[in-house]
Amino acid sequence: MGLSAPDRRTVSYAPESQEGWVATRLDFLVNWARANSLWPMPFGTACCAIEFMATAASDFDLARFGMERMSFSPRQADVLICAGRVPFKLAPIIRRIWQQMPQPKWSISMGACASTGGMFDNYAVVQGIDTIIPVDVYVPGCPPRPEGLIYGIRMLQEKVKNERAADKGTRDEMEPDPSSQLYIPPSVIDELGEPFGNSVNQTRSGL
Amino acid sequence: MSRFEVVKTGASASGDQPSTQKKLSHRGEPANPSVQAMQQKFGGAVKRAEVIWGETVVYVEPASVHDIIRWLHDDPSQRYDFLSDVTAVEYRDSEVPIEVVWHLRSLPFRRFLRVKSQIPKGQPLEIASVYDIYRSADWLERECYDMFGIRFRGHPDLRRILMWEQYKEGFPLRKDFPLRGRFSRSEQLRQALAQNPEARYSMEELTIADAFAELPNDMRERLSKGERTGE
Numbered sequence: 001m002g003l004s005a006p007d008r009r010t011v012s013y014a015p016e017s018q019e020g021w022v023a024t025r026l027d028f029l030v031n032w033a034r035a036n037s038l039w040p041m042p043f044g045t046a047c048c049a050i051e052f053m054a055t056a057a058s059d060f061d062l063a064r065f066g067m068e069r070m071s072f073s074p075r076q077a078d079v080l081i082c083a084g085r086v087p088f089k090l091a092p093i094i095r096r097i098w099q100q101m102p103q104p105k106w107s108i109s110m111g112a113c114a115s116t117g118g119m120f121d122n123y124a125v126v127q128g129i130d131t132i133i134p135v136d137v138y139v140p141g142c143p144p145r146p147e148g149l150i151y152g153i154r155m156l157q158e159k160v161k162n163e164r165a166a167d168k169g170t171r172d173e174m175e176p177d178p179s180s181q182l183y184i185p186p187s188v189i190d191e192l193g194e195p196f197g198n199s200v201n202q203t204r205s206g207l
Numbered sequence: 208m209s210r211f212e213v214v215k216t217g218a219s220a221s222g223d224q225p226s227t228q229k230k231l232s233h234r235g236e237p238a239n240p241s242v243q244a245m246q247q248k249f250g251g252a253v254k255r256a257e258v259i260w261g262e263t264v265v266y267v268e269p270a271s272v273h274d275i276i277r278w279l280h281d282d283p284s285q286r287y288d289f290l291s292d293v294t295a296v297e298y299r300d301s302e303v304p305i306e307v308v309w310h311l312r313s314l315p316f317r318r319f320l321r322v323k324s325q326i327p328k329g330q331p332l333e334i335a336s337v338y339d340i341y342r343s344a345d346w347l348e349r350e351c352y353d354m355f356g357i358r359f360r361g362h363p364d365l366r367r368i369l370m371w372e373q374y375k376e377g378f379p380l381r382k383d384f385p386l387r388g389r390f391s392r393s394e395q396l397r398q399a400l401a402q403n404p405e406a407r408y409s410m411e412e413l414t415i416a417d418a419f420a421e422l423p424n425d426m427r428e429r430l431s432k433g434e435r436t437g438e
Contacts, residue, residue: 088399089371095400123379123388123395124370131396181400186393193392 027164034078034104035160036066038153041077041101043094046084048111048143055146065153074100079156080133083143085113086126095181098133103171106136106160108152111143117193118142127193131184134174211423214288219315231261239263239320241285241313249275264321272307272324273335279311279320280340287311287320290337293347295355297382307334307357326357336362354380371402 040062044052056062056070071077074097086094098107109129112118115138117127129135136159139152163170176183217225235258242256242265252271257264267275279287292310304325311320326332336359338344348359349368356378359365366372370379375398376389388395419427 088395089369089402091396091399092402122386123376123384126396126399127392131392132400180393180397182393182397186391186397189393189396190391 027166028161030165031161031163035157038066038078038106038156038160039069039071039076040067041071041074041080041097042083043080043097044083045086045090046111046113046143048083048114051143051146052081052083052110052149055149060146060150062150062153065150065157067153074098075102077101078105080105080107081110081149082107082114082129083110085118085120086129086132087124088126089124091126091132094129095132099173103173104163106156107133108137108139108149108156109135110139110149110152111141113142115140127189131182131189131192134183210421214314216314217317219286220317225317228261233260234258236261239318241279241287241318241320244282244284245275245279248278262319262321264323266323266325269307269324269326269334272309272322273337273340276309276311276322276337277340279322285313286315287313287318289314290341290343290347293337293344293351295351295357295380297355297380299382301328301382304328305332305355305357307351309337332357333360334358335360336365338362354378356381371399373398373402 042049042052054060056067062068074080078101080094080098080101082094098105107129109115113120113125114129115135117125119142121127126132137152137156139148141148144152174183180186182189238256238258242253242263245253245265245267246256249267249271252268252275254266254268256266276287279285289312290309291312292308294308296306296308298305304327306323306325309322311322312318313320324334326334332355334357336344336348338348338359338361344359345362345364346368348362349364349366351357352359352362352365353367353369367374376395377384379388390398419430422430
């Protein structure tokens with residue numbers, strides 16, 4: 001029984017000149033371990049948090065996917081689950097929690113409000129947490145059912161399983177612009193926050 | 208004398224046990240007896256009173272609000288010892304003045320009274336604070352200031368309470384405030400991220416040491432034995 005070449009269909013991402021069989025198998029092992037022991041940092045601000053609690057409780061049993069332990073300290077957490085709307089007053093707090101989490105880390109935006117601001121298109125609510133922190137998986141719904149959240153978590157596990165140790169870029173900490181503290185250009189944020197649907201009649205004055 | 212005393216609900220009330228009233232008419236229910244006493248005591252400062260769905264609303268002059276509420280709190284025949292809300296109303300029509308509303312409840316007499324005072328627009332929105340009468344007015348008046356921009360004279364710590372303290376866009380519940388705020392989304396986010404979350408609390412909010420002498424006896428004893436509240 002000798003060493004055989006890796007299956008090209010499953011490890012097609014590995015350039016043969018850089019990575020060999022050992023590196024890809026090591027990636028597989030590390031990613032398998034990481035994907036099945038994601039510790040969530042719950043950031044529950046609204047009704048989505050109730051569904052999140054239901055997901056963690058016995059009926060849906062999040063522990064089946066390696067999320068046995070809720071990590072209420074960001075320093076021991078792997079995935080930030082933002083469940084609920086984030087008002088502007090919480091923006092620096094969720095930013096700081098994200099920065100306190102050690103690499104490797106991922107984030108899930110759970111529900112319509114966390115992802116887009118939802119129905120709260122007003123002066124007080126952030127129009128999508130992706131304007132504050134990078135987001136890996138968006139779970140739609142208002143609120144999403146536990147099955148929806150579990151589907152999002154399984155998608156995140158797929159993402160984790162396809163990462164490569166050789167690709168340093170995925171684990172770099174994103175540094176916000178020092179003057180404005182924003183990750184993405186202001187014009188993009190304005191575009192994301194544009195009114196839609198019934199609310200186009202609302203006007204904004206000044207600036 | 209301690210600031211606290213035990214009040215038995217309905218101790219001074221006459222009549223039956225309390226029950227939820229049914230079949231109230233919109234107008235014409237009997238007014239709260241405090242209104243007549245107020246009119247005798249303060250005369251013209253009490254402008255008018257109306258009863259809507261059994262609840263009495265009294266309109267008073269802004270200059271006399273503090274005296275009237277002080278009297279309602281202190282007088283042994285009134286004893287409005289619970290301030291349940293301080294808020295304000297701005298009407299759609301711009302010429303209608305802004306109303307400040309106090310919800311007072313008398314536990315011994317089982318009475319409820321809504322006191323309103325109208326502040327004309329076009330001048331600084333100012334009215335006397337009732338913080339020296341009711342400590343509960345502290346955060347209620349801060350919220351009213353935060354949302355409507357009404358300044359309460361004599362409030363010891365009139366800062367914003369719901370929006371962050373450096374919030375620059377104005378007062379969100381005023382009719383001239385656009386629903387999405389005055390600034391663009393990116394500018395709002397930039398200013399929100401620039402706030403310092405740990406600079407919000409005054410020392411008084413972080414310690415109960417100053418209030419120790421004013422706590423009820425049993426609580427003082429429990430605290431002095433080393434018992435701690437939650438957290």
